[in-house]
Amino acid sequence: MIHPFQLRMIQTELADVVGEAHVMSKEADRMVYGVDYMWLPRMWVDRGLIPPLPDMVVLPASAEELSRVLTIANTYHIPVTPWGGGSGSQGGAMPVYAGITIDLKRMNRIDEINHNSQTVTAQCGVNGYELESTLNREGYTLGHIPASLHSATLGGYMACRGSGVLSTKYGKIEDIVLACQVVLPNGDIIDTLPLPNHASGPGLHQLFVGAEGSFGIVSKATLRIEKIPQERRFQACLFPSLSNGLEAGRRIMLERLGISVIRLYDERETIKQVKRVLGISVEEGNYMVLGFEGRPDFLDIQEREAMAICEELGAQWLDPEAGWAWWNKRYNFYFPPHCLDLPWMFGTMDTLCTFEQMENLYWTKKRTLEEKYAKWDLEYIAHFSHWYPYGVMVYDRFIIQDPPADPEEALALHNEVWNVAVRTSIACGGVLNEHHGVGLKLARLVREQYGPAFQVLEGFKKATDPVNILNPGKMGFGPTL
Amino acid sequence: MLKTLQEYEHDLYGCRFCPMCKPSSEVANITQVESHTTRARAMMLWRYAAGVAELSRDEIELLYRSTLDSVSEAWCVNHYPVSGYIAAARRSIFSQGRAPEEVKGALEFYTSLKNKGDGDVLLLACEIAQTNEATMLDVALSILEKGGIRARALPLLDGSFAYSLGAEKEARERTSIVAEAIRESGAHTVYCDGPRTQWALTELALILGVELPKDIVIKPFAEVMLKVAQPAASAGKVFFHDCRSAMGLARTLPTDAAILPDCTGPEEVLGTGEVYELPRRVLDALGMERTFSVWNRAMAKSCGADDGLDLTYPELAMELARERIRKVRETGAQKLVTGSPLCAAHMRDALFEDKTYVAWLAELVYR
Numbered sequence: 001m002i003h004p005f006q007l008r009m010i011q012t013e014l015a016d017v018v019g020e021a022h023v024m025s026k027e028a029d030r031m032v033y034g035v036d037y038m039w040l041p042r043m044w045v046d047r048g049l050i051p052p053l054p055d056m057v058v059l060p061a062s063a064e065e066l067s068r069v070l071t072i073a074n075t076y077h078i079p080v081t082p083w084g085g086g087s088g089s090q091g092g093a094m095p096v097y098a099g100i101t102i103d104l105k106r107m108n109r110i111d112e113i114n115h116n117s118q119t120v121t122a123q124c125g126v127n128g129y130e131l132e133s134t135l136n137r138e139g140y141t142l143g144h145i146p147a148s149l150h151s152a153t154l155g156g157y158m159a160c161r162g163s164g165v166l167s168t169k170y171g172k173i174e175d176i177v178l179a180c181q182v183v184l185p186n187g188d189i190i191d192t193l194p195l196p197n198h199a200s201g202p203g204l205h206q207l208f209v210g211a212e213g214s215f216g217i218v219s220k221a222t223l224r225i226e227k228i229p230q231e232r233r234f235q236a237c238l239f240p241s242l243s244n245g246l247e248a249g250r251r252i253m254l255e256r257l258g259i260s261v262i263r264l265y266d267e268r269e270t271i272k273q274v275k276r277v278l279g280i281s282v283e284e285g286n287y288m289v290l291g292f293e294g295r296p297d298f299l300d301i302q303e304r305e306a307m308a309i310c311e312e313l314g315a316q317w318l319d320p321e322a323g324w325a326w327w328n329k330r331y332n333f334y335f336p337p338h339c340l341d342l343p344w345m346f347g348t349m350d351t352l353c354t355f356e357q358m359e360n361l362y363w364t365k366k367r368t369l370e371e372k373y374a375k376w377d378l379e380y381i382a383h384f385s386h387w388y389p390y391g392v393m394v395y396d397r398f399i400i401q402d403p404p405a406d407p408e409e410a411l412a413l414h415n416e417v418w419n420v421a422v423r424t425s426i427a428c429g430g431v432l433n434e435h436h437g438v439g440l441k442l443a444r445l446v447r448e449q450y451g452p453a454f455q456v457l458e459g460f461k462k463a464t465d466p467v468n469i470l471n472p473g474k475m476g477f478g479p480t481l
Numbered sequence: 482m483l484k485t486l487q488e489y490e491h492d493l494y495g496c497r498f499c500p501m502c503k504p505s506s507e508v509a510n511i512t513q514v515e516s517h518t519t520r521a522r523a524m525m526l527w528r529y530a531a532g533v534a535e536l537s538r539d540e541i542e543l544l545y546r547s548t549l550d551s552v553s554e555a556w557c558v559n560h561y562p563v564s565g566y567i568a569a570a571r572r573s574i575f576s577q578g579r580a581p582e583e584v585k586g587a588l589e590f591y592t593s594l595k596n597k598g599d600g601d602v603l604l605l606a607c608e609i610a611q612t613n614e615a616t617m618l619d620v621a622l623s624i625l626e627k628g629g630i631r632a633r634a635l636p637l638l639d640g641s642f643a644y645s646l647g648a649e650k651e652a653r654e655r656t657s658i659v660a661e662a663i664r665e666s667g668a669h670t671v672y673c674d675g676p677r678t679q680w681a682l683t684e685l686a687l688i689l690g691v692e693l694p695k696d697i698v699i700k701p702f703a704e705v706m707l708k709v710a711q712p713a714a715s716a717g718k719v720f721f722h723d724c725r726s727a728m729g730l731a732r733t734l735p736t737d738a739a740i741l742p743d744c745t746g747p748e749e750v751l752g753t754g755e756v757y758e759l760p761r762r763v764l765d766a767l768g769m770e771r772t773f774s775v776w777n778r779a780m781a782k783s784c785g786a787d788d789g790l791d792l793t794y795p796e797l798a799m800e801l802a803r804e805r806i807r808k809v810r811e812t813g814a815q816k817l818v819t820g821s822p823l824c825a826a827h828m829r830d831a832l833f834e835d836k837t838y839v840a841w842l843a844e845l846v847y848r
Contacts, residue, residue: 024514024516026539027537027539028516028525028537028539028540028542028543029514029516029539029543030516031516031521031524031525032515032516032518032520032521032524033515033516035498035524037498037500042498045497045498045524045528048528048531048533048534057514057515059513059514083515085500085503086500086515086520087500103513103514103515105513105515106513108513125513127503127504129503129504129742130504132742132743133742133743133775136742136743141743145742148500149742150500150501150502150503150504150740151500151501151503228743328737328738328741329737331501331558331737331740331741332558332737334499334501335499335501335557335558335559336495336496336499336559336561337495337559338559339499341494341495341498342494
């Protein structure tokens with residue numbers, strides 16, 4: 001533990017790098033950095049408690065300033081937690097060992113939009129909405145449009161291997177990133193190779209994408225961009241069973257039709273969310289939205305073939321307006337009062353597996369959680385929103401409407417549910433998480449997920465961050481030494 | 482009529498962890514500091530309203546280093562009452578005598594302008610009063626004269642910035658002074674020099690329970706501008722900046738289409754109402770083509786001269802002005818025009834060079 005006097009000395013050193021206005025130690029300024037979008041710190045505040053807070057917050061404006069800040073932290077063995085938009089749901093930005101929270105939002109420049117190669121280079125702190133709006137004005141889209149667009153930063157997208165609503169067509173963020181600049185804990189600023197598809201050794205940039213700031217802090221990245229589609233279309237339907245819906249999605253993907261959106265809701269979520277938010281009255285069935293975007297002649301083929309597959313499996317078509325309603329109101333789900341919120345306990349337990357395993361995974365997880373937590377009236381709802389050439393992810397959630405009032409009991413129950421959920425996913429062929437990341441919430445399960453392969457991550461961590469200053473307590477790693 | 486902060490507890494409960502209005506955060510988007518976001522303030526105020534914690538001196542300063550953040554209210558698809566709860570929090574703090582010294586200083590602001598002109602019609606020049614720019618009064622009176630109206634200008638400070646700073650009693654007193662001045666004048670028609678004046682006279686007076694003289698007709702000054710506007714000699718692309726106070730007079734607030742990153746209009750998705758349409762018709766009459774930004778109408782970002790910020794934290798208010806001008810330039814506009822004389826004066830002050838970039842709409846009509 002660092003004595004407050006020494007902290008004050010270090011604060012002087014940091015102010016020398018970034019300017020006094022960009023080093024904050026007052027509790028009024030630090031409080032919000034203890035709460036991202038994870039349920040636990042929110043519950044903690046709701047119960048009148050104070051979550052883990054950093055000792056100070058520092059806002060560098062460039063990779064050079066970031067480098068000097070990390071050098072100082074490394075010298076004094078101060079834990080460092082990177083912060084982008086604070087919209088992560090896994091507690092990845094919680095400063096559980098105090099120290100310095102580095103707020104990266106001053107590093108928000110869009111350096112270049114390259115029209116010849118259709119790429120964009122931007123600093124990691126650029127806000128998702130600002131980046132997408134800027135690209136739109138130039139006739140492009142990042143193709144990565146997550147629900148957290150308005151609050152997340154580019155660095156945050158990359159830290160957690162995020163996914164957007166159009167990932168089925170354009171890929172997840174790790175598919176879109178071409179190269180990145182990273183600041184290592186020892187202050188070195190490194191660049192990965194300028195392009196990802198090479199035979200020059202392993203893909204170095206992929207060691208940092210998804211590492212949640214554990215190996216280095218991404219300061220800048222180059223990503224591919226897409227032209228704004230000439231046309232966008234939607235269709236919406238109801239399937240008589242989830243099985244039919246999943247099979248329709250599988251066949252569409254295996255035909256490699258290249259459609260942009262497949263969103264399939266289980267019956268519970270169809271009735272609960274779709275009706276409530278979109279105002280579409282549905283009493284039974286499994287709602288699916290299909291999205292197509294690109295050239296009209298390509299869309300004709302995609303639409304025809306995809307709809308034929310769906311019809312073979314008993315799809316009942318709704319007015320395409322239903323699909324447009326989802327698209328146009330896709331962010332509305334995340335504003336109060338529609339978003340899931342306290343006093344309920346809830347979590348999104350997304351995972352991914354192959355097509356052949358998904359139905360079993362879904363029903364096993366649903367049955368396991370609903371039976372085991374029947375006394376808490378645990379509700380399980382799900383939709384399937386990111387599809388891959390080989391499989392599909394399930395965006396499943398648990399909801400407990402009346403969790404324990406006592407914060408310790410609530411924390412214990414929350415963690416227990418997560419243990420069961422994630423272990424069930426893994427046992428059924430899934431992974432720890434599909435696009436929200438590991439953070440604090442799942443850190444204890446990383447070693448279990450990787451088994452002996454974890455030593456590879458551990459070795460890389462020891463090499464890049466021997467003192468373990470970067471985001472300690474996350475990704476299965478321990479505290480700062 | 483004025484709610485306590487506790488009465489907003491349910492709204493604060495919804496806002497306290499929600500990160501969705503980050504793009505609309507005026508101060509946070511300049512400083513990039515998380516504690517300056519709506520979410521941070523909502524969390525802080527929820528803890529206070531729910532009795533979890535008292536507000537520290539630093540937190541009170543955070544509360545005041547901002548406008549009332551009504552732009553976040555407009556942005557939110559469910560229009561949570563952000564400005565309402567910030568105003569309520571300030572009233573609570575002010576009534577306890579805990580408002581920062583800067584607030585107390587702001588309330589001592591006075592205008593050096595004197596009544597001018599003579600006539601049966603009043604020009605209520607509360608915004609101009611806050612600028613202390615006598616030439617603006619002259620411009621306004623000339624336009625009224627061109628429109629066949631003999632008017633007397635009353636440059637009085639209204640209760641709006643006192644209200645915004647949480648000084649409820651002072652706000653009521655100032656509004657009463659304005660009401661009394663109108664009554665004493667015997668005028669039946671009152672033109673308001675800008676949207677804030679109009680809001681203060683129509684909406685704020687009601688909120689504060691101040692009775693206006695019966696049968697007075699309150700009109701926007703832009704109505705007269707429309708009557709006399711002639712096509713300008715050198716028309717160019719302009720950006721029309723809507724004053725934040727105009728949102729209080731809007732007929733509808735932004736639709737949820739406004740938050741989509743590819744929103745390019747139509748403008749009406751950003752809010753509708755005469756307060757927005759009328760000055761635009763004046764620009765049309767002047768033959769000026771307008772550029773578009775999603776940050777306009779009810780979603781206009783503050784120029785800095787809103788909610789008393791220019792009087793409490795003028796450096797911050799100037800930064801907001803510079804940021805606003807910078808964003809307007811990005812739209813390709815050759816000029817920034819506003820229907821608010823206070824916005825125009827403030828933003829001109831923020832420019833180091835080429836102060837002609839910013840104009841009050843009346844100045845274009847006058848030329």
